Amino acid sequence: MHAPRIQLGVNIDHVATLRQARGTRYPDPVQAALLAEEAGADGITVHLREDRRHIQERDIRLLAETLNTRMNLEMAVTEAMIRLAEEVRPAHVCLVPEKREELTTEGGLDVVGGFEAVQAACRRLAAAGSEVSLFIDPEPAQIEAAARAGAPVIELHTGAYAEASGQAARDEHARIAAATEMALELGLTVNAGHGLHYHNVEAIAAIGGIHELNIGHAIIARAMFVGLKEAVAEMKRLVIAGQEAGLLAALDEYDHDHAHGHQHG
Ligand SMILES: CC(=O)[C@@H](O)[C@H](O)COP(=O)(O)O
Numbered sequence: 001m002h003a004p005r006i007q008l009g010v011n012i013d014h015v016a017t018l019r020q021a022r023g024t025r026y027p028d029p030v031q032a033a034l035l036a037e038e039a040g041a042d043g044i045t046v047h048l049r050e051d052r053r054h055i056q057e058r059d060i061r062l063l064a065e066t067l068n069t070r071m072n073l074e075m076a077v078t079e080a081m082i083r084l085a086e087e088v089r090p091a092h093v094c095l096v097p098e099k100r101e102e103l104t105t106e107g108g109l110d111v112v113g114g115f116e117a118v119q120a121a122c123r124r125l126a127a128a129g130s131e132v133s134l135f136i137d138p139e140p141a142q143i144e145a146a147a148r149a150g151a152p153v154i155e156l157h158t159g160a161y162a163e164a165s166g167q168a169a170r171d172e173h174a175r176i177a178a179a180t181e182m183a184l185e186l187g188l189t190v191n192a193g194h195g196l197h198y199h200n201v202e203a204i205a206a207i208g209g210i211h212e213l214n215i216g217h218a219i220i221a222r223a224m225f226v227g228l229k230e231a232v233a234e235m236k237r238l239v240i241a242g243q244e245a246g247l248l249a250a251l252d253e254y255d256h257d258h259a260h261g262h263q264h265g
C-alpha cells in the first residue's frame, strides 16, 4: 500500500516569542527556519498575529526571500493581512481565527458563520498564487463549508485531542479520523496541527490520508535541551513512523477482511 510521505511543517513562532521578550535581534526566526529545513522540515509555518506578539512583518519578508522549502503564512481574515499576503505571495496561506486576549489559538475558524468573507479571501489569495488552507475544528459543517468556500486544503485543529487524555483523547482522535475521511471524500487536502508533541503525534500521523502536520511549540521547547536540528529531526522520525504504523494497520485490516471474504469497494 503506497501513500505519499507525510509532511512536517515546523512553526517557528516561539523562537520569535523569545526574541520579543527582550526586543533583541536574537534569536532570529529566519536562522531557525533555515536550520529546521536542514534538519528535514518540509515547510516553515509562521503566524503573523495582529498584536505582533512574536512573528514580525520583517520575518515574513526575509523568509520569503530565503526559505528553500515553502512558507505557510497563518493569518486572520482581515483586509490588512490579505493585502500583505497578496504582496508577499507565500506558497501557502492558512486562515486562522484570532482573539487578542487569547494565549494561543483557541478554536477553529468559523467558516459557516463568516462564509462570505472567507470565500472572498480564498478567491483573492488563490488569485495571488497562494494555496489556501482553513484552520477548522473537525466538524462536518465546517468541513463542508470549507469545500464550498473554495479552499483546496483544510488544517484540522488538534487542540482538543492534545488537551484530552484517556477515553476523551481516543474520542477526539476518532473525531479527527472521521473528519479526515469526510474531507478526503470532498476532494480536500487534509493537514492537522496545534498542541501536537513527541508523545501524542504518532497517533495523528497514523490517520490515513493526512498530508501534513504543522508543529511548533513542542519542537521549540525540545530545542531548548537538544538543539533545534535534533528536535526537528526527532519529530520528523516520529511523524513518519506514525504514518508507517497506520499504513501497516490498514494493510493488516485489508488482509484480514480479504481472508474472511469481505469485499472492498
Ligand atoms: C493556528 C495554530 O494552531 C498555531 O499555528 C498558531 O500559531 C497558534 O498561535 P501561537 O503560535 O501564537 O501559539
Ligand SMILES: NCC(=O)COP(=O)(O)O
Pocket: 011, 045, 155, 192, 193, 194, 195, 196, 214, 215, 216, 217, 218
Ligand atoms: N497550525 C498549528 C501550528 O502551526 C503549530 O501549533 P503548535 O504546535 O505551536 O501548537
